[in-house]
Structures are given as structure tokens and as C-alpha cells.
Amino acid sequence: MAEEIAAPRQILPPPAERYTWLGWIQKNLFSTWYNSLLTFITLGLAYALLKPFLTWLLEQANWEVVEVNFRLLMVGQYPPDEIWRIWLLLYLLAAVVGLSWGVWVRGRLALALGLLLAPLLLALLPIATPSARLNLVAMDLVAVAASRMGRLGGPSLRRFAAWSWVIYLVLVILVVRGFALTPEVMPRVPTNLWGGLLLTCLLTVVGIVFSFPLGILLALGRRSSLPAIRAVSVVYIEVIRGVPLVTILFMAAVMVPFFLPSGITIDRVLRAMVGITLFSAAYLAENVRGGLQAVPHGQFEAASALGLSGFKTMTRIILPQALRIVIPVLMGQFIALFKDTTLVVTIGLLELLGIARAVLAQPQYVSYQREVYLFVAAIFWVISYLMSYISQRLESVLGVGER
């Protein structure tokens, strides 16, 4: 008996749970006769439902409408002579993304390959022109080179990589708009020519970049101990949240000019950007407030006991934890903002969906609704999914729920 106890305990391996995929099919789809029956019924139903769609997609769909209007859908009426600017920005984007990847993400070969394959797949699309193909491949090379650089530099490049994003965002506006150094070099492109996916992306990016800090300030304001600041924040949040975005956009488009002295006009696109930012900030404020409330009170106490000032406590202790908690909600809000940009069509701006409808309004394309809308939907889905994916990665990198 005593010997038995003294003997070293055998550590058992966990039971193996590996199947071949045939085994998986058998276990999950055909384990009993009624499960087999259900499997066949489901397959039959799926086939019946998808067949018309698939036949249309593979045999009848005519993508010529997208091909012909591709530039319009991407950049609206942006002057063809200036489209190189958009390419330039895409190249820079590839460089910044590549650099950030090399500095922060590293490893994850499969993911990196996926990211690299995306432009190549785009290049393979039948609607791409030869020069676009060349550009996409070259962009991939830029991204690889940048990530290589980021990898070599490692953590020492972190600050640089973060700043490169800030500089990039400023450059985007400058380059798209043009700064008219001389009439020939980088002439102004008036905003009524901006359109398509370009406008959608600009509205989204500007909306996110400005509504995020504003939302944080409002959330802090709502928790402030100063009654005036608290009142202003509460009123702002509740008023904006009680009004549909369309109303705010209309106000920005129709009402604002009334209040300005004659002769002064504010650009329409700028007004839409401000409207979207103000709208989104109210929602973000409430999301961030939720995160602030989730941080235990002991964190404030520990920070105070150490002698940290209120500002340092907020920026070093509370906000990093609060924002991490609300990453999924924030990203949800950003995705909603991205899709809400379609509403600017009501004030006469032609973003992606607006352009699509303008294209379909032409008599020769009336019968191509399915192709055009499917194309637009696919673009929205890809970008939304990308945002959602970034959010997941961010969560796992920051260890949400683990520490």
C-alpha cells in the first residue's frame, strides 16, 4: 500500500481528439439515420435556394457595367489626370501598413501571406487594367520592403511607425485636395468632384479620427465633478443621440449657411464630415463611459495613493483599461459609421452607393442593378470585415480578457 503511494504518479495525456475529415463528416453529419436524413434535406434545400443565384452569377451576370464605370465607382469625378495622387496614397498606405506589420505584428506568416495575396487577387480580377495590375503588384513589393525594414528596426521604430500614421492621415487630405503650390503642381481638386469609394473612405477616416477623441472628452465630461461641464456633455450626448443622422446632415447642409454671413461658405464635404463626426462622437462617448465604469474603483484609489495627479491617473491608468474593455463596441460603432456614410447621398454627395445609383440611372445600364449592387455590397462587406478583423487582432494583441 505504502509503495503504491510512493510510486510517482502517472501523468495521463489528455484524450486524443483528432479526426480525419472523413471521420469528422461521419461524426457530425451522419452519426444516426435521422441525422443523415437531416443532412440530405438541408443540402437539398441549400441547393434549391442557391441554384438560381449561382446560375445567374456564373452564366448570366454581365460585369461590363462595373468595368466601364469602375473609375467612377472608385473615385467619382476626380480628374483622370490627377488619379496618380490616389495611387501615390495607396503606395504610401502599403508602406505604412507594411512598416506597422513589421514593427508590431511580426511572425504570423499565414496572415502576412493573406495580406500580401489580397492585392494580387485584386490584380487578377478581370476588370483590372494592365497598369492597375502593375501598380498592385508593385504596391505589394513596397509593403514587403517596408515590413522588412520594420522587422529589422523592431521596437526602436515604434514611435516612428505611430507617427507615420499621423503624417499619413494629414497627407491624405493634403494630397487628395491638392495644395496648389503653382497652378500646374498639385492643383486644387474641388470637393464636388470627390466621389465613389474615395469619398466613402475619406468620410469614414475623418469621422473616426475626430470623433474618437471628442467621444473620450465627452465621456470624461459626463463623469466630471464640475456641474457645468457635466451638464454640457449630457445635453450634447442626449440631443445628438435623439436625432437621426439624416437630420444632422440636413441641418449641416441647409441650416448652417443661414447662420453664416453672406459670402462665407463652408465646403459641403467638410460639412458632411463635421456632421458625421459630431453624430458619432455622442455614441462613442456613451461606449467609452461604459468602459470607464467597468474599471474598478480600487484603480483610482491605488493611483491616488501613489500621488498620481488626476490627469496622469486618467491617461496612464484608467483610460488604457477602459478603452481596452470597449474595443469591440468601439469597432462596432466605427463599422456603423462606415456604413452610415451612405446617407450623405441625401445632401447630394455621391459616395460609393450614390455613384452606383447614378450609374444605374443611365438608360443603358438600367437592367444591371444586380451586378452593380452586388459589387457595392461586396466592397462594403470586405471593408467592414477587415475592420472587424483588425478589432479581433487588436484584442488578442492587447490581451483583452486575459489580464
Add this chain to the structure above:
Amino acid sequence: MEETLEPNNLTPQSSSRDDQPIIVCRDVHKWYGNFQALQGVSMEVNKGEVIVIFGPSGSGKSTFIRTLNRLEEHQRGQIIVDGIELTHDVRNIEQVRMETGMVFQQFNLFPHLTVLQNITLAPLHVRKWPKDKAEEVATQLLVRVGIPEQADKYPGQLSGGQQQRVAIARALAMQPKIMLFDEPTSALDPEMIKEVLDVMIELAHTGMTMLVVTHEMGFARGVANRMFFFDQGQIVESGTPQQIFSNPQEDRTRLFLSQILTH
């Protein structure tokens, strides 16, 4: 040594270490709404003394220790810490907080920072030390509390006892003159209590002024200079551990001690 304290009538301490008490509280009152948590608490603590505060839950002992670094605001009376009176003056409060370290029942480590970052945060941002110095001090403190190998882990990866030792190191990194412990072992599993108490005993032997709210009577017997029994927001009895344990004067003290010492 005459140890009994009357409110508003403080007998000067015949301390052998230093003539000036480092903490002076006179007739401290504190209300939460209509509930009076502290009803005229007076206490003087000398440099290097180890004070144990005990009493039933709700007796105001935690509230009292938290008024000493203004985590709780007292509404009447006077609190002077290291010559600085705690008033609404924010500079005074910051000054006092720099001189007092605090250890909490729930550790309250910053979960998004590594152990090393937890310890260096306040020295870097409050004391404005250069990074090298802050990290050197932090590393030494981690050796002192016995977990130098955990510097780069996050609090969530440590056991409760290890977390509390990091919390002690974090408080010590500011090089405080006074350490406040608010039930430091109450949230710990029994086998981890000892490792935290060992660190506190070592700290007591270095001459740190310590105020400890605890029911660890072994610790009190071993290192406390004086003990204060709190009940219903008042100091019921105080004295050396020997006086308290062998000859308590008040019935309430006797009853409480019999409850926590015999079960």
C-alpha cells in the same frame, strides 16, 4: 508607558526614537450621509512605530487609515502627517500622498502594466526619476519582496500572495516615510498569508513607520509597538500587545479577542 488616550487631551508620548510624532490626529469625525463612521478619533504615532488597528467590521478602522492619505475626507478634527495638515489644499494632499505608501486588501495592481511598470510608474511620473534609477530601485525592491523573476509578468499571471508583495514593492518604490496597510492579508489564501506577513515583518524591523489594519494577531504580538481596538467609530482601548492580550481593560475588547482567538 502611559498609553491611554483621551480625545482632545493628548498625553505627550515618551518615545525613545524621535521627539516629534509623525502622525497626529485630533478628534477626527467622519460621516457617510447620516451614518457616523468615525466619532472623535485621536491618535499620535511616532517615527518607526508599528501600529496595529483591529476591531469588528464596520468599526471604522479602514475608514480611519484611509483618512490619513485623504482617500477619505474627514469632516471635523485635525490630521497632521509629517508636519503637513490635511485640508482641502491639493498641494498638501499630494505632498502627504508622496510620503505615505498604501497597501490594499484587494491589491489594486494595475492589470495592464507589467510588474516592473507597476512599480516604476509613480517614481517616474510623480518623483520624476530617470528611467534607469526607477528600474534599478524597482528591481532591488522585487529582490527584497522575494520575486525578482516576475518583473516582466502581468499581475493577472501571479498568485495572490505574489500580487500583494508587488503591491508592497510598488508602495515602497516612492520611498515613503509611512506605510499604511488596509487588511493586507484578508483576501489571501491561508498558505499565502505567511509570505506577505514575512515581508511586512522584515519591513517593520527596518524601522519603517507602519499602520496596519489586520486581524493577524501573531503579527501584532510579534512586531507591533502598540495596538488600537476600534468599535463603532471610536478607539475603545489601546496599549502594547502585552497589555491588550494579557490584560484587556474593556469588556468589548475582551469579547472581540475571545471571538477571533478561539475558534
